[in-house]
Amino acid sequence: MIVKSTASISDIDTRSVYVSSRSCDHYPGGLEAWGTDTGITFNRNIESWRFNRKYFDYAVTNPAYLYGTIERMQEYFKEMQGYWKELGSDCVLDLNAWIYHIASDIIFFNTTGRKFHFMAKYFNVLSTGKKIDIEDSHITEKIFKGFENAFKAIFFLITTHSLLRHTIYRKQNKEHLKAQDQLRRLLCELIQERRKEIENTPVDEPLKPDIMNLLITANTERDISHNTNDYLNRPLTDDAIQMSLFESIAASTSTSVAAFIFVVEYVGRHPEVEAKIRTEINSFFSDNPNRVVTYGNLNEFKYIEAVYYETTRINTAVPFMFRTNQREDVIAGYRWKPDTQFVVNYQAPHRNEKHFTDPEKFIPERFINDGSDEKGTFKKAFYPWGGGLHICPARNIGLAYVKMLLVLLYRNYEVKLVNADKPIQTYHDFITQCADTRAYLKPI
Numbered sequence: 001m002i003v004k005s006t007a008s009i010s011d012i013d014t015r016s017v018y019v020s021s022r023s024c025d026h027y028p029g030g031l032e033a034w035g036t037d038t039g040i041t042f043n044r045n046i047e048s049w050r051f052n053r054k055y056f057d058y059a060v061t062n063p064a065y066l067y068g069t070i071e072r073m074q075e076y077f078k079e080m081q082g083y084w085k086e087l088g089s090d091c092v093l094d095l096n097a098w099i100y101h102i103a104s105d106i107i108f109f110n111t112t113g114r115k116f117h118f119m120a121k122y123f124n125v126l127s128t129g130k131k132i133d134i135e136d137s138h139i140t141e142k143i144f145k146g147f148e149n150a151f152k153a154i155f156f157l158i159t160t161h162s163l164l165r166h167t168i169y170r171k172q173n174k175e176h177l178k179a180q181d182q183l184r185r186l187l188c189e190l191i192q193e194r195r196k197e198i199e200n201t202p203v204d205e206p207l208k209p210d211i212m213n214l215l216i217t218a219n220t221e222r223d224i225s226h227n228t229n230d231y232l233n234r235p236l237t238d239d240a241i242q243m244s245l246f247e248s249i250a251a252s253t254s255t256s257v258a259a260f261i262f263v264v265e266y267v268g269r270h271p272e273v274e275a276k277i278r279t280e281i282n283s284f285f286s287d288n289p290n291r292v293v294t295y296g297n298l299n300e301f302k303y304i305e306a307v308y309y310e311t312t313r314i315n316t317a318v319p320f321m322f323r324t325n326q327r328e329d330v331i332a333g334y335r336w337k338p339d340t341q342f343v344v345n346y347q348a349p350h351r352n353e354k355h356f357t358d359p360e361k362f363i364p365e366r367f368i369n370d371g372s373d374e375k376g377t378f379k380k381a382f383y384p385w386g387g388g389l390h391i392c393p394a395r396n397i398g399l400a401y402v403k404m405l406l407v408l409l410y411r412n413y414e415v416k417l418v419n420a421d422k423p424i425q426t427y428h429d430f431i432t433q434c435a436d437t438r439a440y441l442k443p444i
């Protein structure tokens with residue numbers, strides 16, 4: 001059943017009979033390496049989803065984590081600028097690939113507290129001259145490949161009917177299950193290493209606020225945030241931490257990259273919007289060109305935020321999500337038996353003129369003042385982060401990633417897209433992404 005109306009979307013999103021995954025009838029067993037009652041995104045057990053989700057919310061809204069991320073992004077962007085300079089000013093950059101690598105460096109650091117040097121690894125592939133000496137490069141390779149294979153595996157396991165997986169795709173099925181298992185073991189090693197590090201760290205020495213530390217120490221005597229939330233009433237097991245770490249990387253990398261790249265694609269086709277972005281950036285730095293951007297003052301970039309929301313309205317990075325009902329329910333006036341597969345189409349209301357004036361036009365201004373000029377439907381018909389109980393838990397940091405990268409890119413470069421005169425090329429796996437975002441970047 002495909003759901004498009006805001007009333008039915010809201011019913012499905014807000015009732016706890018729905019889990020956010022595909023029906024067991026057709027896709028049993030595919031995620032068994034992880035377990036279907038661990039983590040968040042594919043968890044079919046509502047009680048355990050609720051428990052894990054609270055921990056995840058707690059980790060990704062921690063202020064030290066949010067502020068630290070924005071500070072680190074500025075440092076990593078400088079590193080990327082160094083690589084671009086080295087490659088030469090006349091070269092066309094594959095912006096999609098570069099942003100994927102910087103985002104991976106940031107997200108893996110945020111999650112595991114370790115830098116894996118993915119940008120440096122990518123630079124080494126492109127550079128015909130200078131090469132960067134990467135410490136522990138075999139670990140970088142192992143982690144990068146491990147995640148790449150596990151992402152492919154999840155897509156295959158979720159989209160391929162069990163009958164096909166056990167017949168004509170038997171060999172691929174086996175390989176994908178193996179890839180998931182390998183990543184699980186890799187994450188397990190990282191967690192165990194970290195537990196030892198924590199044990200060896202003196203009690204009065206503060207621990208870094210990365211997601212792994214926050215989850216390992218939650219509700220223990222080493223709790224980083226000294227949290228007094230009684231809902232976090234027991235420490236997490238390694239299995240639960242493993243899945244949350246995987247999700248914190250899997251759910252954030254491609255979404256953040258796609259969200260950012262779509263903005264660059266739209267801005268590249270709308271010079272009047274680019275000019276307003278530059279005005280906003282210049283005004284922020286007018287008193288002090290060296291002003292450091294913090295998580296808190298990202299709020300001042302209201303126009304950039306509006307450009308992001310307008311882009312994502314037209315090209316929603318996650319245009320639909322799956323839901324399955326665990327009990328019988330009534331939706332759109334019909335009664336549905338348990339384990340019915342619903343596809344919630346978040347993109348449909350975004351392009352419906354009932355909710356947005358001239359929906360096909362790119363008008364960032366409609367999102368200034370919280371979209372109050374926009375038929376009053378901003379909150380009811382707009383789903384950049386999905387909706388209801390499963391709404392993206394990390395929307396604060398997701399928005400901050402996109403805004404910070406936009407500020408850094410347009411503050412430092414004139415951006416000329418190679419394909420600005422052609423329609424945007426996209427493809428879709430779970431997420432809609434741009435297929436080709438090559439650009440000339442001219443330093444300002």
Ligand code: HEM
Nearest residue numbers: 041248251252255256259318321385386387390392394398
């Ligand atoms: C611009 C970046 C991002 C976008 C556009 C985005 C979008 C979304 C959307 C549309 C959903 C589905 C909600 C639903 O089912 O209705 C979602 C869920 C989720 N996101 Fe994000 N996200 C972003 C960044 C992140 C980041 C940075 C993280 C982790 C640090 C993250 C973690 C998750 C998780 C764990 C879920 C599953 C929630 C659940 O099922 O309860 N996302 N996100």
